[in-house]
Amino acid sequence: MSGLNVGKIPPKVHYEERTSKYYKEIDKFRKLCDELNMIGDYSLTSIEDTSNLKTKYLEEILPLKAQREQYKKLYNKTQNSADKSILEAKINILTKDIDRLNSKIQTCRRIINKAERGEKEDWLIQKRMKDNKERAEKEFAKNKDRKNRKWEL
Secondary structure, X not given: OOOOOOOOOOOOOOOOOOOHHHHHHHHHHHHHHHHHHHHHHHOOOOHHHHHHXXXXXXXXXXXXXXXXXXXXXXXXXXXOHHHHHHHHHHHHHHHHHHHHHXXXXXXXXXXXXXXXXXXXXXXHHHHHHHHHHHHHHHHHHHHHHHHHHHHHO
């Protein structure tokens, strides 16, 4: 019994409460991971590729929503509890599939928005660089004219 440490108090554990900012950052990170996974899984290289994928998902989701609506109408009309439970299970399965597709559609939208924002920022950077280059050339020409005038006097 010489190996037991009886009477020792374990070290104090410091618990830090997580803030809403922490959870927002985790959500952002998960969304970014979803975007990167989708880009990698489908080899998306352009906004057009992403738009085509989004359209494919929208085409898949429409019949599922229509089917779910039919099941909901049947559910509301049905009096038998066994039939209701079967319809409810079918509605739940369709809802999960619809939610999964909606999530993918939202991911496509985020990818498209970020790509468009990136193109716009790239255009602004190119414009700024061009403007700065023109300004520098004008300044250089102005300074060159000043030097030439000094020598003429």
